[in-house]
Amino acid sequence: MTVVPGPNKARSGVTLRDIAEKVNLSVSAVSMALQDHPRIGSDTRLRVKGMAKTLGYVPNSAARALRVRTAGAIAVIVPNTSQHVFGHAYFMHVLTGVTQVANEKDAQVIISTNPDESHGMAAYERVIRSGSVDGAIVTSAAVQDNNIGDLVSSGIPVVLVGRFPYFPEAVSVGVDDEAAAYAATEHLILAHSRTSLLHLSGPLDHQSAIDRRNGFIAAADRHGIVAEVVLGDYSEDSGRVAVEAIHTIRHTVDGIFAANDEMAFGAMTRLAELGHTVPAQISIIGFDDFGLSRVTSPSITTMHVPVEEMARLATERLFGLIAGDTVTPQDAHAILPVTLVERQSCGC
Amino acid sequence: MTVVPGPNKARSGVTLRDIAEKVNLSVSAVSMALQDHPRIGSDTRLRVKGMAKTLGYVPNSAARALRVRTAGAIAVIVPNTSQHVFGHAYFMHVLTGVTQVANEKDAQVIISTNPDESHGMAAYERVIRSGSVDGAIVTSAAVQDNNIGDLVSSGIPVVLVGRFPYFPEAVSVGVDDEAAAYAATEHLILAHSRTSLLHLSGPLDHQSAIDRRNGFIAAADRHGIVAEVVLGDYSEDSGRVAVEAIHTIRHTVDGIFAANDEMAFGAMTRLAELGHTVPAQISIIGFDDFGLSRVTSPSITTMHVPVEEMARLATERLFGLIAGDTVTPQDAHAILPVTLVERQSCGC
DNA sequence: CATAAATGCTTTAACGTTAAAGCACCCTCT
DNA sequence: AGAGGGTGCTTTAACGTTAAAGCATTTATG
Structure with a gap:
């Protein structure tokens, strides 16, 4: 690699407008065609989609997020310093479960650790308030982490992994x-x-x-x-x-x-x-x-x-919340079974 | 939790405009004040910042990304199914290193696995082309993964973790x-x-x-x-x-x-x-x-x-590339030392 | 003292997208 | 034949931000 000129280089840069010009349509028509809007003729739709494919069009996620007011991403919040937390294999399992489900929904997963309070606001609060994500999975938090309370009461879709009796109104997935x-x-x-x-x-x-x-x-x-x-x-x-x-x-x-x-x-x-x-x-x-x-x-x-399963379920419920599901108090808290694995150290 | 009405609820929603109205300024002036633009008076700047703080303003990342054409995020790309990959403790260490550095730079980390080819394009390619990230760290890829070639030659800042002799032009951090x-x-x-x-x-x-x-x-x-x-x-x-x-x-x-x-x-x-x-x-x-x-x-x-160290270095170099650093062929490939850890299985 | 420059803001425009409203046109009724 | 309703698109506006250009007003310069 020789030179990377300035902040950004060519970079795909195919927009709806480029497609629109090629097929002689308005930008809106192209947008609608790509969304299979019923008011777009099927021949036009095919023409647009074909052109989109040959040009290698990929929608700009920032523009889309700005317009439709959803980010297509969820955060996994780990309220600890990353050092400590990733040390636990626990987190690996959480991540596996979350990404599996997120992938199915074509959503991004962003990792938000809470390095320190140097920026005044908790790192993950900024992430969420900035609109980068549509919801959050919170793992391994302390019993009475006030940030969780804020998060939950802020109306942002949140699912806790674990049991949190201090936040009965929050949706959670835990074990007994x-x-x-x-x-x-x-x-x-x-x-x-x-x-x-x-x-x-x-x-x-x-x-x-x-x-x-x-x-x-x-x-x-x-x-x-x-x-x-x-x-x-x-x-x-x-x-x-x-x-x-x-x-x-x-x-x-x-x-x-x-x-x-x-x-x-x-x-x-x-x-x-x-x-x-x-x-x-x-x-x-x-x-x-x-x-x-x-x-x-x-x-x-x-x-x-069953952490991975907990994470999967939590993520599914999170997408449910984001989609507007209502949750009644009695099914807000899922409890998954824990099983005894008999190995050598007990004498079995 | 009783009802989550529709896709989105109240959600912070403090914008520059809200601040502008409170302090009787134009939106631009507020934007400039928050950025410490020299052409904004210091009293005004303080007034704006104060109001921003009391209102709990957090910049909308989508809008910002759209305007300035950088996402403030990097991707960690794992070209495997998440199941297989997270199984390796390796990835935990990578993630630790990457997030540490990303946190310092106030950047988001998004995890991009490559679940399958069902969407035609590699998952991570979509992520990058959509402008969600400014660069990518690629880990544990196969020797001649063509996607890497595409990625590297596309001009997007990419740093590979590992040794990739087939991509001499790519920046990499590996071991001997x-x-x-x-x-x-x-x-x-x-x-x-x-x-x-x-x-x-x-x-x-x-x-x-x-x-x-x-x-x-x-x-x-x-x-x-x-x-x-x-x-x-x-x-x-x-x-x-x-x-x-x-x-x-x-x-x-x-x-x-x-x-x-x-x-x-x-x-x-x-x-x-x-x-x-x-x-x-x-x-x-x-x-x-x-x-x-x-x-x-x-x-x-x-x-x-030393995976974690490799990941840290790789991430630092990635931010360098994003900032426009030029890389000469001779220092494109960092090699970190591997050390023998003597334990019991060899007889030491 | 007239003119140039600095200061402190406002106006304008744009990033790429999408939803709503608008406007032709053709078809179907009665 | 005129009303009513589809059909297929275009126009307009907006999401929240920022950079550039513009425009007063004050301060410095020859």
Whole structure:
């Protein structure tokens, strides 16, 4: 490449006007022909479409967006710094699901992270207010993120991925973390006869962490089992630290339920270093099944969260909202099933 | 949420005109004031900016794009079906790098996958021709993807991530896969005295696979080592299959260099199932270091590819191109270093 | 002190698109 | 034969923005 002169070069640049001149019609007629408007004769329509194809016409999206007041794009909003967020395989699954559906609808997907507050307004708020997108998918937000409240009440179509009891009026697609945690805990108790359980909790400003902890406690209570909760932050390292601490205090733990797989992995590797065998001495169950749990040794038994499916459904509902669907309170919140994936770390 | 009436609701909708009316100025004056045009008095400028802030003005991006003929957005093009591609952790790293830089420049990032050819034109071509983006980052394309040629010669700013000798005129950011493969192979030979090597190759329509294979062969030749290449497809399963096949043929393999970590992992687990110990009997080295290799047992020694850094650099160069930078042939292709990460699977 | 230049705004026009209204023309009724 | 209704297009206007040109008014210059 030698020279790129100025901001823009030739660049396609075929407009409706170019077509109109070639076929001797008004610009409007061409526009209508391309849209299959009934008041355009079929021969004209064919002539126009043929010419459009040979000239390689592609509608200018900015002009179209300006005129029809919809952008043909949706945003995926990740209210964190991109660094932290993309670290989670979670996001990959979300993106896969969203793009699948968006592709079907010929819509663009734009990624909006929230790098910092340097520009005063949240990055994604600007994106939305600028009209670049018709709606937004919000993922992995904290429990009471005020920006979400603003977003939802602003009337912009928004679908949340996850459970957000603080925003009952928002449309959401989530899973029943509490029931899933209950099931996982019960699996340790019933299938593996574990009697002294430890839960590695996630940060409690996220609803998923709260729900998973509550499910654990409920199951332990229900079966009258010794149970303890250690607060982690979803990181592998916090899993390591958690089992270290607990092991200086109580030596009887024989089952661990971690709120995600990374903590389970951290706990598992640290326990191995400390000379404990998993699953012989200690059963471990994780949560998420985003990839990690399948490849470790021993592989980690976990609760499979169908993120991709959640994302697909969320996106479909988003397009519904954009199209003007009305949503009644009772079907505003979709809940997808979480399933136990039995691997090695629990002893199955 | 009860009712979302019609396509669009209230939606911000503050325009320059609203501001102009409030401060009793022409729309142009307001526009100029917001841009710090020197011909606008400083008191007026402050008055306008104040009003813009209180009204919550956000420029309409479609209108702006239409007028100034730049979109303020770049595309990340992934020439595969999204399903397949997001499966690779690779893409997560690319996205992280791209969004970081794009955020700095206040640009949007749009994801453009290439679902199928159902619309005649490649999806990403439409995106670009429609003027939705000012440039594009192309990742993980096949060696001779014609679409890339079209893209590059169309004059649209494009930066390729990877090495693309077939498009010498395109700006690219890659790594020296051949040298890296040479180094990895030599590590097996020199550090671990392995004398009968097997290479699990990637699909040879990707330059990285070709280069890695060539580096392997070069190193084996250089040291007069018994070497064999088995063709894989970068999948875990192809790694499993490869070692199975090879084991019925020759029993002397004591070192494996896989073109990526997933195949290395597949080979490693299958070998374990077949009763071979890694690294005692067989040393394994992978390639990529996108996450998997660190968490397996044994962990996989691998060549670390700095994807995120590549993506950052590529994006910076893209913004350069968009701004009109000229690129001389000798600095069109950046090559970043690949480093050996010594873990357990090689015997280190 | 007349003229040139700087200052601070307004007017005009344009980016490419689309929806609505308008206008011929032909056809069908009764 | 004149009203009424299709049919096939054109004209007009608008979406929100910005760049250029225009035009007063003030300030500097010879």
